[in-house]
Amino acid sequence: MATARPEIPSTAFLDQLAREEERAVQRTAPLTSSHAGAPDDLAGRLTRTVEGRGDDLLALSHDLHAHPEVGFEEHRSVRAVAELLEGSGHEAEVGAYGLPTALRAVAGEGAPRLAVLAEYDALPGIGHGCGHNIICTTAVGAFLALAEYVGELGGTVELIGTPAEEGGGGKELIARAGGFNGVDAAIMLHPSGHDLAAQSFLGRRVVEAVYTGVAAHASASPFMGRNALDAVVSAYTGIAALRQHIPPTDRIHGVITDGGARPNVVPERAAAEFYVRSAGIETLLDLSRRVEAIFEGAATMTGTGVEVRWDGEPAYLPVRYNRALAARYAERMAVRGRRPLPEGVVPEFLTGSTDLGNVSVRVPSIHPMLAVAPSSVALHTSQFARWAATEQADAALVDGAVGLALTGADFLADPALREDAAREFADAGGPVDVANLFAG
Secondary structure (H helix, E strand, O other), rough: OOOOOOOOOHHHHHHHHHHHHHHHHHOOOOOOOOOOOOOHHHHHHHHHHHHHHHHHHHHHHHHHHOEEEOOOOOHHHHHHOOOOHHHHOOOOEEEEHHHHOOEEEEEEEEOOEEEEEOOOOOOOOOOOOOOOOHHHHHHHHHHHHHHHHHHHHOOOEEEEEOOOOOOHHHHHHHHHHHHHOOOEEEEEEEEEOOOOOOOOOOEEEEEEEEEEOOOEEEOOOHHHOOOHHHHHHHHHHHHHHHHHOOOOOOOOEEEEEEEEOOOOOOOOEEEEEEEEOOOOOOHHHHHHHHHHHHHHHHHHHHHEEEEEEOOOOEEEEEOOOOHHHHHHHHHHHHHOOOOOOOOOOOOOOOOOOOOOHHHHOOEEEOOOOOEEEOOOOOOOOHHHHOOOHHHHHHHHHHHHHHHHHHHHHHHHHOOHHHHHHHHHHOOOOOOOHHHOOOOO
16 A cells, blocks of 8 residues: 655665675775885874864864855855965965866975865855765865975975765856866875775766747547647656666766646647766767767657757766875875775765866875764765764864865875876876866
8 A cells, every 4th residue: 555655765785785795895905005104203293183173174074074065156165265264374365266166275386386275155055965064164274284384395285175965066157267277196085984095986967958849728628738748758758768878887866846737738838857877988978979869869759849958057077086195194194094095996876976077187185984873874864964964073073174284285295196196197198188078
């Protein structure tokens, strides 16, 4: 008998994955680095500097968590970051790159140039269910420590506050404004249920299909109508059939945003929006073509017109993580008692998308994951939002800020690390012309 309550999904698959992860850890070698990095004495001073700012960082994290703001509306959040920076003696440019809620602070001069990236937008209705309060404060903590010793390290470190990761593509907009020109590497981290130094993220495009039909009385003269809702339903069904015939890392999911107004009127307009995701740029392009063909086929079937609108906000590219930098992060976090899981332990299909991908195809980048909650707690949930302000998350925050600071110091201090990171980036294809990637 049907009830008003939905079925609670079984955890059997996640439980099985957890057991497999435990076994995989035993047989997989951890990520290690052959580079010397920053001297031990300097690393110790950087660590103590971050720990000494712990109260300030936790206060900022909790403040952001208590006052969540969605993308491009993070005015209070970016001001809170700026006040902490200014109170520490750094100029903070709010409204950088032509974006009112972007931020930039710089210490040092000349090459090499390291960017530490901060996110602080929240999810509508959920708050910090993706833990961006922790992303922000780990980046701020790393920047403040590196800024104190950048004269000794050499080069430049800058903090870039990037709005609207949860839809909006702030990093891509900053890149188009020249924000990563001349940057030699970019680092940030993301809270999670696992400690990971290198994790795959899918590319993502947003597509809207708007169908135009002919209105008619649904009872008296339906034969004079052309049903736009039928077109949307046909497209949705076509997408569902397509899912059987795509690579296991591809994802397509969407919603009907307009299905008509009344049952007794044949809908003359209907629309749906989908996210199209894939693990590679070429496979993302291929999947996009297949999805568009389904939209056009649904229009032909129903005698309606269709307008397919791609990338109303910037597309997110797959993350090209830099193993040379990720290995330094893994070794630095091991000293904090955290041992990031080896590559491949967490299945690559358990992932989402981020606009850090757009940075990672421009400069060598890392986007490690920091465990702040049990592995069973999913991102983008109210449950994860609660975990993002717990004592466990606070302790992880300090660890993460230390890990980023030391990884950044390694990059600035070690020419061999920089050379290997740059070589790896070049071998992976070098810079991608993101702006023109999806043209035509």
